[in-house]
Amino acid sequence: MAEHHDLLPTLAHAMERQVDRALRQGLLQGYRATEEAALVVRGRIREAEQIRRRFGAMLPLEVAYDEFTTDIAENRILRAAVERLLRLPGVPREVRRRLLHQRARLADVTPIVRGHPLPGWHPTRLNSRYHQALHLARVVLDGASAEHTTGGLCIDGFLFDMNTLFEDFVTVALREVFRGSDRTGCLQDPHHLDEGGAIRMKPDFVLYGPQDAPLAVADAKYKAERRGGYPDADLCQMLAYCTALGLPEGHLILRRGMCPMRPAGCGTPVCPPSARAGPRPAAGRAPVRYRGRGAADEPPCSWSHSVSCPSWLSTYEAVLDTPSTTPASDA
Incomplete structure (x- = not known):
């Protein structure tokens, strides 16, 4: 194969x-049962249909036969x-x-x-x-798919890299949300952390505005929430993305779990919203929002998440447009 x-x-x-x-x-x-009106007798004549449809007429004849075809x-x-x-x-x-x-x-x-x-x-x-x-x-x-469970359907075999599959699903879905608007979503967009271009990085998803200015950055990880928190490498990676792009917030999208946190001494919140696949939320359900304040000389910043992936994707653009006016005491 x-x-x-x-x-x-x-x-x-x-x-x-x-x-x-x-x-x-x-x-x-195989044999297929056929019923039709014919000019010759083939199989048997359907007397009841002949009388009901063609009373007194000789031709055509209502016949029924099994055709080998x-x-x-x-x-x-x-x-x-x-x-x-x-x-x-x-x-x-x-x-x-x-x-x-x-x-x-x-x-x-x-x-x-x-x-x-x-x-x-x-x-x-x-x-x-x-x-x-x-x-x-x-x-x-039926528009179905292969599942990694025991069943009666035999296929040649399949093997998926779930890290890549989850990353592609989330980033392509994000890009489709903004298709046709004045914003552009880029996947695996190359950037550099240093001015000399020696440290290269490729965020999973970067959203650009009409003037090609970065508006948001997101990174998808096929990981679940753990008792000890998230790996330091993932948080440092997202912080590096925000630093290189000059963004006040970043979105770390995990398979399951959510834990908004702010790095010490930095005004950039790293926001891992839940991307758990599940039933679609009821219509009109608002996303859960967290708001915080950065350093003393920085304006309030905000981040958001919602309880399931479909709702989060549909509200992502609206959240980016929402100004942050809530005081720090509401955090």
Whole structure:
């Protein structure tokens, strides 16, 4: 199996392999019950329908018969899954080419109309070579995914780097929040901590304003809250980002847990909001906000978090626009 770094290309590649394996001996044929009006007798005449629809007429005849054909439920489901993958962006060119080949092999099969339920099929000895492909096709058509649990679906295998997966999920979601606005989100944006450019750093997410001035910086870590607190390296890294970008606050996004804290002798708060995936909060639920005061000659600064990732992402832009006017006694 070829190596792919994203879930969609991996799933598309696995689907193409299973379809190719299922069709290697040719398209499966079976009997399909058909009812139609015909000019010749085929199968049996449906007397009740003939009298109800065409009383007194000789032709056409309402007939019912079982046709031995490749246009059966199993092949229709495979074609629907292949066409679903071909409509999705992000499928590699080579995989897309092979999927087009599989669709050509299923060209004589009636496509399933969007919104219509999938035809039913039953596993038998005759369609045993289709079983794995049909189960995987159901995953594609249901918009589901592979889970690292015991189940009845067998695939070639998958291995994820959860650190990278979590980081990509959070940063891409943040970038999509600001798409179409006057702000731009950059992923892995290179910067330097020193003036000579010797100490290089790449924050996971930097938000820029209309004048290309940095407005916010965020760093995602696939870590959970611990009794002893967060690793010093993560806090120092975020503090370095804020120093290099000249920002009054930073956002450390963790898989689970939240602990706002202020480094001693520094007016820059490091804010790790909770990015725990969970049920979507009720509509109108406001994010929890913490406000504090920096040094004596600095204006009040603020940071915020909310209890779940979807709510936090939707309120992120609004929080950045909120002025800090709460006195220090409210912290």
